[in-house]
Amino acid sequence: MTLPATASLAFTALMRNRLRSLLTMLGVVIGVGAVLMMQATGRGATAYVGDTISAMGSNLLMVIPGSPRRQMGGGMTAPLFTVADVEAVRRRAHDLDALAAVTTRPMRLVAGANNRIVSVGGVSPEFLSIRGWGVADGRTLTREDERQAAQVCVLGKTVRDALFPGGPALGQELRVHELSCRVVGVLEAKGASAFGMDQDDVMYLPFSTFSRRVLGSERVAFMMARAPSPDRIDDLKAQLEAVMRERRRILEGDEDDFAVRDPRELQAVLDQVTGVLTTFLLGVAGISLVVGGIGIMNIMLVSVTERTREIGVRLAVGARPRDILSQFLVEAVALSAAGGLLGILLGLAGAWGLAKAISVPFVFPAAAIPVAFGVSLLVGVVFGVFPARKAARLNPLAALRFE
Amino acid sequence: MASPTRHETVTGPAPLLALAGVTKVYGVGEAAVRALDGVDFEVWPGDFVAITGASGSGKTTVVSILGCLEASSAGEYRIEGVSVQALSADVLAALRNAKFGFVFQNYNLLSRTSALENVALPLVYAGVGRVEREARARAALAEVGLEGREESRSNQLSGGQQQRVAIARALVNAPEVILADEPTGNLDSRTGRDIMELLSGLNRDRGITVLMVTHDPACAAWARRRVVFQDGRIRSDTRGEVAA
Ligand SMILES: Nc1ncnc2c1ncn2[C@@H]1O[C@H](COP(=O)(O)OP(=O)(O)OP(=O)(O)O)[C@@H](O)[C@H]1O
Ligand SMILES: [Mg+2]
Numbered sequence: 001m002t003l004p005a006t007a008s009l010a011f012t013a014l015m016r017n018r019l020r021s022l023l024t025m026l027g028v029v030i031g032v033g034a035v036l037m038m039q040a041t042g043r044g045a046t047a048y049v050g051d052t053i054s055a056m057g058s059n060l061l062m063v064i065p066g067s068p069r070r071q072m073g074g075g076m077t078a079p080l081f082t083v084a085d086v087e088a089v090r091r092r093a094h095d096l097d098a099l100a101a102v103t104t105r106p107m108r109l110v111a112g113a114n115n116r117i118v119s120v121g122g123v124s125p126e127f128l129s130i131r132g133w134g135v136a137d138g139r140t141l142t143r144e145d146e147r148q149a150a151q152v153c154v155l156g157k158t159v160r161d162a163l164f165p166g167g168p169a170l171g172q173e174l175r176v177h178e179l180s181c182r183v184v185g186v187l188e189a190k191g192a193s194a195f196g197m198d199q200d201d202v203m204y205l206p207f208s209t210f211s212r213r214v215l216g217s218e219r220v221a222f223m224m225a226r227a228p229s230p231d232r233i234d235d236l237k238a239q240l241e242a243v244m245r246e247r248r249r250i251l252e253g254d255e256d257d258f259a260v261r262d263p264r265e266l267q268a269v270l271d272q273v274t275g276v277l278t279t280f281l282l283g284v285a286g287i288s289l290v291v292g293g294i295g296i297m298n299i300m301l302v303s304v305t306e307r308t309r310e311i312g313v314r315l316a317v318g319a320r321p322r323d324i325l326s327q328f329l330v331e332a333v334a335l336s337a338a339g340g341l342l343g344i345l346l347g348l349a350g351a352w353g354l355a356k357a358i359s360v361p362f363v364f365p366a367a368a369i370p371v372a373f374g375v376s377l378l379v380g381v382v383f384g385v386f387p388a389r390k391a392a393r394l395n396p397l398a399a400l401r402f403e
Numbered sequence: 404m405a406s407p408t409r410h411e412t413v414t415g416p417a418p419l420l421a422l423a424g425v426t427k428v429y430g431v432g433e434a435a436v437r438a439l440d441g442v443d444f445e446v447w448p449g450d451f452v453a454i455t456g457a458s459g460s461g462k463t464t465v466v467s468i469l470g471c472l473e474a475s476s477a478g479e480y481r482i483e484g485v486s487v488q489a490l491s492a493d494v495l496a497a498l499r500n501a502k503f504g505f506v507f508q509n510y511n512l513l514s515r516t517s518a519l520e521n522v523a524l525p526l527v528y529a530g531v532g533r534v535e536r537e538a539r540a541r542a543a544l545a546e547v548g549l550e551g552r553e554e555s556r557s558n559q560l561s562g563g564q565q566q567r568v569a570i571a572r573a574l575v576n577a578p579e580v581i582l583a584d585e586p587t588g589n590l591d592s593r594t595g596r597d598i599m600e601l602l603s604g605l606n607r608d609r610g611i612t613v614l615m616v617t618h619d620p621a622c623a624a625w626a627r628r629r630v631v632f633q634d635g636r637i638r639s640d641t642r643g644e645v646a647a
Contacts (some may be wrong), residue, residue, distance in 0.1 A: 005527060016515065143455060313511045317572065318500020318528040320493045396499075397473040400511065 003330075006323075011329040013303070014338075019335035024299045027292020028339030031285045032372045038281040038348025041354050042274045044396060049270050053263045059097075060130065061260050062297055063223040072104060072217025076256040081220040082273045083211075085247050087122075089223065093239040097228040100127035101207050101220040109203060111163040111174040118159050120176060122201050127186075128154075130226050132254060138170045138185035141206055149208040154185035156200035179213050192359055207361060233262065289375065292339065293383035294332035300332050300387035311391055312399030325392035332384025333377055340376025341392055344369055346388075418445035418486060419612060420469055425478035427464050427635075435554040438464040440635035441478065446614060451606040453623035454616045456632030462585055463615040465632070469614065470582045472502045473493045490637065500528050504573025504611075506583035506602075512557040516530070518544060518568045519553040525576040543571035547601060570601055574611075581605065583615040587622055597623045603641035 065186045066080040086101045093099075104121040121127075125143045128175070134140070136152060143151055153174070160169045160183075169183045190199040211218045227236040240260045251254060311324055347366075356360035418542060427439040439461045446452065446469070452460050467473040469481060471487060479489045482498065485545045490498075501504075503523075523540035529565055531539070547567040557565055573581050583602065587595030603625050607612045616622050631638045 002530075121571070238481070262616075310513055311509065313513060314494070314528070316499060316505050317525040318513070319497050320496040320528070322493075323496075323528060395473065397467045400472070400507070 004325075006326050006330045006333065009327055010334045013331055014334060016265045020299065020403055022336075024295050024335055025292070025339030027288055027295050027343065028336045028376050029292075029343040030342045031288035031292055031349065032342075032343025032376050033347040034281055034286040036368055038278055038285075039352040039368040040348065040363055040365040041280050042350030043365065044351070044355055044360050045101040045358075046267075046270055046274050047363060056365040059233050060263055061225045061227070061237055061240060062263070063231065063244065063258060063260050065222070068261075071166070076271055079248075081223060081244075081258075083218045084218065085244065086220055086223060088226070088247055089240060089243050092243050093225070093236060093240060095227050095232040095236040095308065096137055098126040098130050098226040098227055100124040100126060100130050100224045102224060102399050103207065103210060103215070103219060103221040105215070107162065107176055107214075107315050109159065109163060109174050109176055111172060114163045114165070115314070116159060118156075118160045118201055119216075120205070120210070122214070123204050124207050126226075127224065128204070130224050134188050136188045138183070140185055141204065145165050145206045146208050149212055150206060151179060151181050151209060151213070152184045153181045153205040154187055154205055155183055156187050156202040157189040158200040159203050160186045162253075164361070171258040176203075176205070177214050179209075182207075190306065212277050219245065249288050280354070293336070293379040296335050296380065297334055297383040297387060299335075300384055302326060303331070304328060304387050304391040307391075308394065308399050308402035311394050312396055313397060315394070315396035321392040324394075325388045328385045328388035328391045329381065330368055332388065333380030336376045336380030336383075340373050340379075343376065344372055349370070409456045409586050417484060418454055418500050419448045419450075420444075420446040421473075421481045422465070422468070423479045423481075425465075425480055427461070427468065427473070428432075428476045429617075437635050439468070439475070442635070442637060444630070444637060446612060447611055449606070449610050450613045450614070450628055451603065451626045452628045452630055453626035454614065454630045454632060455618065455623050456638070458618075461633040463630050463636040464635075466582050466614060466616055469580075470505060471498050472505075487647060495644065496597070500525055501576055501578050503568075504576070504578035504581045506566070506569050506573050506581060506586045507558075507587035507620075508588040509560070510557070510569045510589075512565055512572075513566055514557055517554050517556060518549060518560065518571075521557065521568055522571045522575050524572060529576055535602070538577055540571070543575040545566070546574065547571045561594075562590050566590065566594075567601070570605075572597070578611065580612040580614065583613065585616050585618065587617065587619060592619075592621065595619065595622060597641060 029124050031256070046259070063081070065079070065080055081101070083101070086099065090096065101124045102121055104119055106117055108115055108117050108118040109120070123377070125141050127133070128140050135158070138154070140151070141154060152374060153176075155169060160347070163169070163174060164172060169186055172183050173180055174183065175181070187202075187204075192198055225236060225240060227233045237260050237325050241256070244258050244260075245256065248257060351365070352362050413505075422442050422444040425439055425442045425444075426437065429438055430437045430610045439615075442461075442465060444465070454466065456462055464473065474488070477507070482502070487495070509526070512518075519537065519540050520570050522543050523536045526536040541553060544550065549564060549567050549568050549571065552560065552564065555564075557568070562567065566589075570586075576646060581602065586602065587598050590598065599622055602613055602615065606609045613626075615626065623629055628640070630643050
């Protein structure tokens with residue numbers, strides 16, 4: 001019998017027991033769906049974080065308060081840095097290409113009738129160039145601004161649109177706290193960060209202006225340092241640590257109360273987390289596929305028994321054992337392949353929904369789809385062989401006499 | 404017992420099917436049943452044989468062995484001189500497909516399948532293309548008088564009609580031998596007579612060899628040769644005139 005004929009036979013048989021076929025497929029649907037969803041979401045998230053980090057530059061280090069053993073955001077209890085710390089680092093770290101002090105604070109900005117609470121950053125003039133962040137309009141912050149503690153600022157696109165809707169922003173005045181500030185530049189739009197935050201909802205002004213005229217404190221929340229090239233980054237890290245240990249009077253053998261972080265470490269951590277998660281879910285999916293396969297085997301065994309007479313008739317009119325074998329094998333494969341297709345659709349839908357929900361871009365898992373489909377075919381073959389062989393080995397007369 | 408000399412004069416030089424000392428044992432040890440016990444039996448081209456005998460005497464068994472639905476336990480079965488024991492499962496399938504047509508007491512049609520598809524089934528396994536399959540199945544259905552019922556499902560047909568579909572299926576691949584196991588067993592006598600007319604017509608007009616198991620003397624009377632089984636052996640094998 002030809003393959004198309006066998007396939008249409010299998011289709012007819014499966015359509016006869018629609019609900020049973022659907023329930024039988026479920027294991028494969030879930031297994032394949034889970035794999036695909038995980039693949040797509042994991043890839044999307046890591047790729048996006050990776051993009052964000054590499055956009056920041058591969059020769060960047062951050063110096064933040066708090067023990068290095070604490071993960072991100074653990075600097076609450078450790079003292080902040082001082083302007084003197086920044087100067088010491090600037091003088092003594094040899095492999096330093098650029099250094100910026102940063103202090104951020106959410107504050108209300110007022111411009112005419114409009115106001116908005118924005119993450120306001122007092123930054124050294126090097127900050128924007130370290131982050132590779134240019135202006136779309138106007139100019140960036142300069143050393144001169146810093147020296148004079150000039151009352152100027154640059155706005156992220158979101159802030160510009162909120163405070164000066166429809167009108168020009170450059171040259172306009174706005175108020176931060178008690179300070180009046182002139183807009184000298186509008187930053188290029190960056191969009192959402194890897195963690196879903198709007199990076200354009202910011203306003204930067206010179207560090208000196210912010211600390212002296214707004215906060216009344218010269219504390220530095222963190223430093224951003226750039227090495228001249230990526231291969232010098234380890235040297236720079238060692239130098240930053242040495243200077244800061246000395247500055248903060250940390251004794252030999254004591255733990256640092258600050259950390260020098262390489263943004264690429266974040267990527268490594270993320271990769272590791274995704275890897276563990278992917279392995280775990282692959283395991284779950286594997287179990288689900290095996291369970292699904294056993295379900296298919298079970299139903300196929302039932303089907304062989306139910307249709308023993310039919311097999312007898314087919315053998316009596318000239319079906320060869322291999323015709324019967326392929327009939328039931330194709331049926332099992334059709335079941336699992338249909339389950340696989342359904343799983344792929346559900347997995348894609350799930351991945352798309354999840355990507356939207358955690359606002360990372362949806363990456364179409366082009367490579368995972370044929371693999372998922374192949375695996376579902378394989379499940380059908382592996383678990384379909386036994387029932388199909390059982391059918392093919394039936395004795396014609398015994399099958400015809402089967403009650 | 405049939406003597407070869409007697410047959411040679413009537414039908415030709417070589418038997419179509421020949422059993423020599425064929426024994427079939429079902430089960431093992433205590434539970435072993437000797438369904439056939441050293442049967443010698445020859446079928447000649449063009450024969451119309453009625454096999455009768457008490458229930459359990461081995462009629463179904465012998466027909467099944469002749470039709471390659473079942474292997475014998477001992478003895479030799481030759482088809483046109485070729486020993487069947489040596490043949491592969493695929494060759495046996497090809498023989499069932501092309502040389503034999505089966506008709507069963509309970510029709511054995513595929514359920515939820517149209518008459519046309521049922522009849523075309525042997526052609527599927529013969530590798531005949533869809534168009535020719537359908538044409539030949541239609542012709543076979545017409546031959547058994549079921550024109551217009553091609554699309555009917557088995558459960559929409561009467562017993563007699565179902566048995567006609569089964570005969571059309573047996574016919575469709577132009578077999579040399581039709582093996583019918585109690586083809587009228589489930590039918591009333593009038594419908595049974597229609598079926599007998601059909602079978603004897605196939606034998607008479609198309610030269611198809613017919614072997615038919617029956618309990619009904621009226622049906623057996625249609626055959627030219629009557630074989631009686633008893634306890635797995637042939638008790639008598641006689642030739643007679645065909646009843647009107
Ligand atoms: N699969 C089997 N296992 C055990 N015994 C069997 C099997 N098939 C047939 N037999 C036995 O073989 C003997 C012959 O059976 P067979 O079916 O050939 O009889 P029969 O002449 O066709 O009877 P009936 O007229 O009732 O159809 C019987 O005693 C039966 O019980
Ligand atoms: Mg019988």
